[in-house]
Amino acid sequence: MPRTIIEPFRIKSVEPIRWTTRAQREKLLRAAHYNLFLLSADDVLIDLLTDSGTGAMSTHQWAAVMEGDESYAGSKSFERFRTSIQDIFGYTNVIPTHQGRAAERILFGVTCKRGDVVPNNTHFDTTRANVEFVGAEAVDIVISEGREPQNRHPFKGNMDVTALRELIAHVGRERVPLVMLTVTNNAGGGQPVSMDNIRQVSAACREHKIPLYFDACRFAENSYFIKLREPGYESKTPKQIAQEMFGYGDGCTMSAKKDGMANIGGFLCTNDDLLAQEQKDLLILTEGYPTYGGLAGRDLEAVAVGVQEALEEDYLRYRIASTAYLGNHISEQGVPIVQPPGGHAIYLDAREFLPHIPPDQFPGVALATELYLEGGIRSVEIGALMFGAAAKMDLVRLAIPRRVYTQSHIDYVVEIILEVWKKRSSIRGLKLVYEAAFLRHFTARLEPLAAKA
Numbered sequence: 001m002p003r004t005i006i007e008p009f010r011i012k013s014v015e016p017i018r019w020t021t022r023a024q025r026e027k028l029l030r031a032a033h034y035n036l037f038l039l040s041a042d043d044v045l046i047d048l049l050t051d052s053g054t055g056a057m058s059t060h061q062w063a064a065v066m067e068g069d070e071s072y073a074g075s076k077s078f079e080r081f082r083t084s085i086q087d088i089f090g091y092t093n094v095i096p097t098h099q100g101r102a103a104e105r106i107l108f109g110v111t112c113k114r115g116d117v118v119p120n121n122t123h124f125d126t127t128r129a130n131v132e133f134v135g136a137e138a139v140d141i142v143i144s145e146g147r148e149p150q151n152r153h154p155f156k157g158n159m160d161v162t163a164l165r166e167l168i169a170h171v172g173r174e175r176v177p178l179v180m181l182t183v184t185n186n187a188g189g190g191q192p193v194s195m196d197n198i199r200q201v202s203a204a205c206r207e208h209k210i211p212l213y214f215d216a217c218r219f220a221e222n223s224y225f226i227k228l229r230e231p232g233y234e235s236k237t238p239k240q241i242a243q244e245m246f247g248y249g250d251g252c253t254m255s256a257k258k259d260g261m262a263n264i265g266g267f268l269c270t271n272d273d274l275l276a277q278e279q280k281d282l283l284i285l286t287e288g289y290p291t292y293g294g295l296a297g298r299d300l301e302a303v304a305v306g307v308q309e310a311l312e313e314d315y316l317r318y319r320i321a322s323t324a325y326l327g328n329h330i331s332e333q334g335v336p337i338v339q340p341p342g343g344h345a346i347y348l349d350a351r352e353f354l355p356h357i358p359p360d361q362f363p364g365v366a367l368a369t370e371l372y373l374e375g376g377i378r379s380v381e382i383g384a385l386m387f388g389a390a391a392k393m394d395l396v397r398l399a400i401p402r403r404v405y406t407q408s409h410i411d412y413v414v415e416i417i418l419e420v421w422k423k424r425s426s427i428r429g430l431k432l433v434y435e436a437a438f439l440r441h442f443t444a445r446l447e448p449l450a451a452k453a
Contacts, residue, residue: 035443046412048400084307088242100126103268104126106287114134125441144160150349155194181214184225190218216246224343319344327346330414348367350366353424
């Protein structure tokens with residue numbers, strides 16, 4: 001195979017991006033209270049804040065959009081959506097939602113109550129918030145290697161099965177309404193979960209009659225990592241691997257803004273017909289009728305095509321290789337990242353990058369803001385601001401939107417990170433001046449700490 005990474009697509013439409021000066025960015029950042037979420041997208045050159053809903057849709061998706069059936073109930077678009085989802089995920093009930101957090105809210109709202117415990121390899125922000133909102137406790141039990149940024153374990157997203165069994169025994173089966181498994185493990189560096197681990201987690205759940213749900217946002221990338229790294233799966237297609245993976249579970253939540261390759265959408269799946277009816281009842285109250293779930297028919301069509309395209313091997317080969325390209329180029333120059341490179345993002349280890357800034361001064365936010373000041377790059381902190389006391393690491397995620405940026409864009413990102421790396425000792429921490437009760441990182445306001453005399 002040639003060594004050069006090429007995008008497995010041609011570009012048919014372009015969107016201009018705007019350059020700003022450092023002086024302009026300093027003013028913009030102050031106005032945004034040092035929170036990159038509060039910046040206008042027009043003031044960002046390379047936007048790596050998230051890979052959620054920021055991808056470019058294909059010609060086949062746009063063609064499907066034109067066939068959207070906007071009937072309120074029982075549209076043809078829903079039938080195509082359900083058929084496509086069931087082809088991959090295999091679950092009996094498919095409930096559309098406007099995005100993944102809506103599926104989480106409905107799932108936990110129906111299954112959990114105050115005092116319950118929900119184990120996961122690592123809950124991401126909205127997942128944790130929706131668990132805690134109903135009064136349950138979100139418990140992270142990723143394997144120990146998953147909390148070690150430099151460890152190159154091939155499946156650092158794996159759940160600690162021994163810890164899972166001990167947790168169930170300690171709190172009692174009646175307090176564990178479900179177990180979740182996030183694939184790939186977003187909060188832990190975009191690291192995959194092995195099929196063997198999925199099988200073991202499933203066995204523990206079956207033993208205690210506890211449902212197993214997947215947070216399936218990046219299921220295609222996880223499937224491809226299994227193909228690349230797990231013996232016995234080399235000759236299987238990503239789709240075959242995904243079908244086996246979901247066969248070990250009882251349902252899933254999904255943000256189709258990730259490996260659904262769409263700009264909006266999600267779904268909730270379950271094999272439990274009685275539970276599905278309760279979920280649909282809540283859906284009708286807050287999202288919409290169960291055959292559209294807060295989505296237009298055209299969005300259902302885009303997701304139906306996108307989940308299939310996400311499993312195409314040429315695309316996944318490019319996706320994983322191009323992400324690793326960024327990670328390998330900066331780590332070769334000494335920049336500390338979560339190893340090995342993740343599927344959808346590269347995670348800078350802010351605690352190692354800025355060892356002079358303690359966690360209570362938000363080293364991840366300090367690093368993310370400096371990347372913006374240096375080169376107009378927007379990223380996101382995953383650490384003390386996002387997760388508070390639950391944060392085990394302080395990371396800066398550079399999430400790469402699907403089919404959006406070319407290799408030259410990534411080369412520019414490499415250059416900016418290396419410039420910041422050179423001046424890292426001069427970067428200061430920040431203090432929090434405003435926070436919301438839930439998901440504080442979205443609206444928080446911060447200020448830089450004064451330089452020491």
